[in-house]
Amino acid sequence: xxxxxxxxxxxxxxxxxxxxxxxxxxxxxxxxxxxxxxxxxxxxxxxxxxxxxxxxxxxxxxxxxxxxxxxxxxxxxxxxxxxxxxxxxxxxxxxxxxxxxxxxxxxxxxxxxxxxxxxxxxxxxxxxxxxxxxxxxxxxxxxxxxxxxxxxxxxxxxxxxxxxxxxxxxxxxxxxxxxxxxxxxxxxxxxxxxxxxxxxxxxxxxxxxxxxxxxxxxxxxxxxxxxxxxxxxxxxxxxxxxxxxxxxxxxxxxxxxxxxxxxxxxxxxxxxxxxxxxxxxxxxxxxxxxxxxxxxxxxxxxxxxxxxxxxxxxxxxxxxxxxxxxxxxxxxxxxxxxxxxxxxxxxxxxxxxxxxxxxxxxxxxxxxxxxxxxxxxxxxxxxxxxxxxxxxxxxxxxxxxxxxxxxxxxxxxxxxxxxxxxxxxx
Numbered sequence: 475x476x477x478x479x480x481x482x483x484x485x486x487x488x489x490x491x492x493x494x495x496x497x498x499x500x501x502x503x504x505x506x507x508x509x510x511x512x513x514x515x516x517x518x519x520x521x522x523x524x525x526x527x528x529x530x531x532x533x534x535x536x537x538x539x540x541x542x543x544x545x546x547x548x549x550x551x552x553x554x555x556x557x558x559x560x561x562x563x564x565x566x567x568x569x570x571x572x573x574x575x576x577x578x579x580x581x582x583x584x585x586x587x588x589x590x591x592x593x594x595x596x597x598x599x600x601x602x603x604x605x606x607x608x609x610x611x612x613x614x615x616x617x618x619x620x621x622x623x624x625x626x627x628x629x630x631x632x633x634x635x636x637x638x639x640x641x642x643x644x645x646x647x648x649x650x651x652x653x654x655x656x657x658x659x660x661x662x663x664x665x666x667x668x669x670x671x672x673x674x675x676x677x678x679x680x681x682x683x684x685x686x687x688x689x690x691x692x693x694x695x696x697x698x699x700x701x702x703x704x705x706x707x708x709x710x711x712x713x714x715x716x717x718x719x720x721x722x723x724x725x726x727x728x729x730x731x732x733x734x735x736x737x738x739x740x741x742x743x744x745x746x747x748x749x750x751x752x753x754x755x756x757x758x759x760x761x762x763x764x765x766x767x768x769x770x771x772x773x774x775x776x777x778x779x780x781x782x783x784x785x786x787x788x789x790x791x792x793x794x795x796x797x798x799x800x801x802x803x804x805x806x807x808x809x810x811x812x813x814x815x816x817x818x819x820x821x822x823x824x825x826x827x828x829x830x831x832x833x834x835x836x837x838x839x840x841x842x843x844x845x846x847x848x849x850x851x852x853x854x855x856x857x858x859x860x861x862x863x864x865x866x867x868x869x870x871x872x873x874x875x876x877x878x879x880x881x882x883x884x885x886x887x888x889x890x891x892x893x894x895x896x897x898x899x900x
Contacts, residue, residue: 559592606633648678
């Protein structure tokens with residue numbers, strides 16, 4: 475009997491010595507009740523929990539600055555802790571509530587980059603988009619108690635670019651890419667604007683915003699042609715862009731405006747060709763003149779310029795003969811004729827230059843600035859893609875037009891995004 479008692483006591487002691495303590499873990503999530511999990515599952519360190527409780531208490535006391543700091547400390551000191559993603563998201567929300575928008579957007583960015591599997595991923599992308607549109611619309615920044623405009627457009631581009639990079643197939647990605655184009659357009663950087671719009675067309679051809687992007691590509695080139703750019707391809711590129719727009723989006727609300735723009739561009743090209751033809755005609759380079767008269771006829775048959783071109787070609791045939799008007803020139807004569815054309819143009823109406831072979835290399839007259847082009851159609855979709863939230867601060871109402879006064883500054887933020895029914899003024 476004593477032996478049995480001793481054996482039982484020995485077994486009990488061994489069990490106490492080699493057994494491990496069993497304790498349930500507690501999982502805390504912002505806005506949810508605490509729940510218990512079995513040992514071996516996800517656990518929370520006491521230090522992270524202490525910081526979390528500190529942040530929660532600070533929030534209840536209204537000390538948002540201290541709460542933001544405590545949440546940030548969890549992420550900094552315990553980035554792998556179960557509380558870290560929720561703390562980062564809550565901290566970003568508080569930063570947004572305290573009007574620290576750009577910092578909040580960066581916190582949301584870190585959340586989706588560092589914790590892509592967190593349950594707030596989509597909400598963080600949406601929040602970034604919302605803040606990005608604030609800056610795109612010219613959000614003011616408070617400096618020393620006074621609200622002033624900062625480099626809001628650059629900040630908008632940064633935020634939208636982060637969305638495109640971190641959520642390439644997300645709900646807001648295509649619109650974010652389009653908004654980069656809008657920001658660059660407001661900054662008066664047309665090359666970068668066209669590049670951003672083209673990325674929308676290439677990457678998101680099935681998204682509704684792609685139609686707006688294609689239209690804007692044509693409009694940007696049309697503005698370049700309107701300003702009398704030295705790039706001879708501007709009018710051609712604008713026509714091609716609008717033709718592509720009508721081909722892919724024939725039922726768009728902007729289709730009528732695109733057709734009107736094409737008619738104006740065709741007329742502009744015809745007028746330009748007619749002026750060039752008259753220039754060569756005046757300098758007695760009849761062969762080159764006929765080439766451009768024929769271009770007028772091809773571009774807009776039946777127009778006033780076309781009828782005048784036909785009449786003048788008939789007159790030249792009677793004057794110098796058909797052979798003298800044939801579009802042929804020896805390659806070795808091109809350089810010589812170019813110099814002669816330059817001298818003839820410099821001499822003006824009193825030139826003694828004689829009729830000769832066509833000189834396609836002769837200098838062209840300076841382009842005239844055409845201020846008759848209309849504003850483009852509305853850019854904004856009927857419904858804003860980013861839903862409003864109750865936590866977002868008030869946003870100042872922006873003007874309905876897209877383009878503000880012309881400026882070379884890349885940090886201008888006085889313009890705002892267009893309203894659904896607005897037509898941007900050039």
